[in-house]
Amino acid sequence: xxxxxxxxxxxxxxxxxxxxxxxxxxxxxxxxxxxxxxxxxxxxxxxxxxxxxxxxxxxxxxxxxxxxxxxxxxxxxxxxxxxxxxxxxxxxxxxxxxxxxxxxxxxxxxxxx
Amino acid sequence: xxxxxxxxxxxxxxxxxxxxxxxxxxxxxxxxxxxxxxxxxxxxxxxxxxxxxxxxxxxxxxxxxxxxxxxxxxxxxxxxxxxxxxxxxxxxxxxxxxxxxxxxxxxxxxxxxx
Numbered sequence: 001x002x003x004x005x006x007x008x009x010x011x012x013x014x015x016x017x018x019x020x021x022x023x024x025x026x027x028x029x030x031x032x033x034x035x036x037x038x039x040x041x042x043x044x045x046x047x048x049x050x051x052x053x054x055x056x057x058x059x060x061x062x063x064x065x066x067x068x069x070x071x072x073x074x075x076x077x078x079x080x081x082x083x084x085x086x087x088x089x090x091x092x093x094x095x096x097x098x099x100x101x102x103x104x105x106x107x108x109x110x111x112x113x
Numbered sequence: 114x115x116x117x118x119x120x121x122x123x124x125x126x127x128x129x130x131x132x133x134x135x136x137x138x139x140x141x142x143x144x145x146x147x148x149x150x151x152x153x154x155x156x157x158x159x160x161x162x163x164x165x166x167x168x169x170x171x172x173x174x175x176x177x178x179x180x181x182x183x184x185x186x187x188x189x190x191x192x193x194x195x196x197x198x199x200x201x202x203x204x205x206x207x208x209x210x211x212x213x214x215x216x217x218x219x220x221x222x223x224x225x226x227x
Contacts, residue, residue: 009153032214033214034214034215041220042218042220042221043117043203043204043205043218043219043220043221044156044203044216044218045218046214046215046216046217049214049215087153089155089156091214094158094172099144099161099163100146100158100161100171100172101158101214101216102158102172103148103155103156103157104155105154105155106153106154106155108153
């Protein structure tokens with residue numbers, strides 16, 4: 001099965017800076033990855049996903065980079081805002097294939113004004 | 114904003130009580146999930162369902178049970194609560210064909226067993 005993990009439990013940035021949150025995965029056969037954002041007191045919210053036939057995918061102020069060689073992906077947030085403060089999780093299909101997800105440990109992003 | 118609801122939001126109960134955590138979604142999603150999450154930690158899948166009358170155990174062993182009699186409703190039951198069940202329980206749903214990654218989560222139920 002897959003295991004995913006984040007490199008840093010907490011990341012503190014200044015408002016306006018770019019943020020980079022990293023994640024490593026174990027199964028080289030994994031071909032789909034997802035990033036979720038969880039604000040305090042709420043359930044996780046889908047941000048962006050990427051398939052292994054891509055190295056990069058961009059959304060609104062967010063970019064996900066996938067390096068299959070070292071089994072690493074990252075979430076980049078441009079011009080970080082206080083509203084970006086949350087816990088960020090990477091996830092991949094779980095032991096039941098594409099029916100379920102395995103989540104990594106989160107990184108808490110703290111944005112100070 | 115996702116149309117998935119969980120009640121109660123907070124629950125404090127004594128050991129040995131039977132409880133049911135409610136989850137409902139109005140999006141017509143066929144797949145539903147229950148996760149357990151300790152504060153600041155990753156989500157662990159405890160149950161999921163492909164559709165009506167389908168229930169599967171997840172990756173994390175759990176003493177809870179679920180049922181799926183209606184598409185929109187996926188309750189989770191603990192027959193005899195214990196302090197080790199203290200955690201946050203998150204319900205989610207997704208639509209087949211849109212990708213397993215696009216799960217919509219409810220706000221969660223924070224359970225404390227004394």
